[in-house]
Amino acid sequence: MTPTTGARGTTVRRPAGPSRGARQERRLGLLLCAPAVIVMVAVTAYPIGYAVYLSLQRYDLRFPEQAHWVGLANYGAVLTSTYWWQALGVTVLITAVSVAVELVLGLALALVMHRAVFGRGTVRTAVLVPYGIVTVVAAYSWQYAWTPGTGYLAALLPAGSAPLTEQWPAIGLIILAEVWKTTPFMALLLLAGLALVPEETVRAAMVDGATFGQRLRLVILPLMKPAILVALLFRTLDAFRIFDNIYVLTGGSNGTGSVSILGYDNLFTALNLGIGSAISVLIFVCVALIAVLFVKLFGAAAPGAEPEGR
Numbered sequence: 001m002t003p004t005t006g007a008r009g010t011t012v013r014r015p016a017g018p019s020r021g022a023r024q025e026r027r028l029g030l031l032l033c034a035p036a037v038i039v040m041v042a043v044t045a046y047p048i049g050y051a052v053y054l055s056l057q058r059y060d061l062r063f064p065e066q067a068h069w070v071g072l073a074n075y076g077a078v079l080t081s082t083y084w085w086q087a088l089g090v091t092v093l094i095t096a097v098s099v100a101v102e103l104v105l106g107l108a109l110a111l112v113m114h115r116a117v118f119g120r121g122t123v124r125t126a127v128l129v130p131y132g133i134v135t136v137v138a139a140y141s142w143q144y145a146w147t148p149g150t151g152y153l154a155a156l157l158p159a160g161s162a163p164l165t166e167q168w169p170a171i172g173l174i175i176l177a178e179v180w181k182t183t184p185f186m187a188l189l190l191l192a193g194l195a196l197v198p199e200e201t202v203r204a205a206m207v208d209g210a211t212f213g214q215r216l217r218l219v220i221l222p223l224m225k226p227a228i229l230v231a232l233l234f235r236t237l238d239a240f241r242i243f244d245n246i247y248v249l250t251g252g253s254n255g256t257g258s259v260s261i262l263g264y265d266n267l268f269t270a271l272n273l274g275i276g277s278a279i280s281v282l283i284f285v286c287v288a289l290i291a292v293l294f295v296k297l298f299g300a301a302a303p304g305a306e307p308e309g310r
Helices: 020-055 073-079 082-115 120-132 135-145 167-194 199-207 212-223 225-240 244-249 259-269 273-301
Strands: 002-005 011-014
Touching: 020 273, 073 273, 082 120, 082 167, 082 225, 082 259, 082 273, 120 167, 135 167, 135 244, 167 225, 167 244, 199 212, 212 225, 225 273, 244 259, 259 273
Parallel strands: none
Antiparallel strands: 002 011
16 A cells, blocks of 8 residues: 555555566466467457348348348347247246256265265266266257156156146256256366365364354355356356257247247248347357356456456
């Protein structure tokens, strides 16, 4: 802090900026990241720019000669459509529920894998098996399991039940498929954070008489906060773009479609490149907003946040 004297002799302390060492460290970090950033921009800039360009046109691939500039009309059409808001609601619901469940189950699995004394490698391998399966293959296995007449899980339901043809049961099964597939990913990220918790701190809490619940709530979770936020951010961004499970299980019918399914239907089924590109750009904007809000809400502990001045 740098003291300064006001007009009446009052001492005002001005916050000190980052030290020279901190500025040099930040500059070095930017230089190290620059090659990767340049490659990413070179690979993604053109597709994103072209999608924005198409979103500003009325462009039906069946009649390419009739393409013409319409400005923001496609965005207005999407944002005033009930299809967009219904798909967005389904997407947010699936994202919120699946990520919350995955966080709880992933933390439990991480604790088990971290504390396993015998067969630790076997336990970790078994836990990660679902994540190693291709999403489409896993989705088809779930579809087969819940298909009446052939599915082994559908056989457990009352006669005449067809959960994949009803909105809320189908959404529940989509969430189940998501949780089964990606909980190991969450567990893997949390396990890395759990390994950074000092054992001495945990043992000191045990000596002080803290129960397991108290150690978890007051010691382990606070120290794991950065790892938890990274896991939540990655999974939230990934879950918001859900496509495979919905496409295989329901095809987006009966009110189960996500924003990605809506974009796919317009781009590849209706061949409406203008509306489809506008939906794609809006999805990109939503994902970017989620990342920005994450950093703003959780501050320095969130991935990508600026460090405190040193």
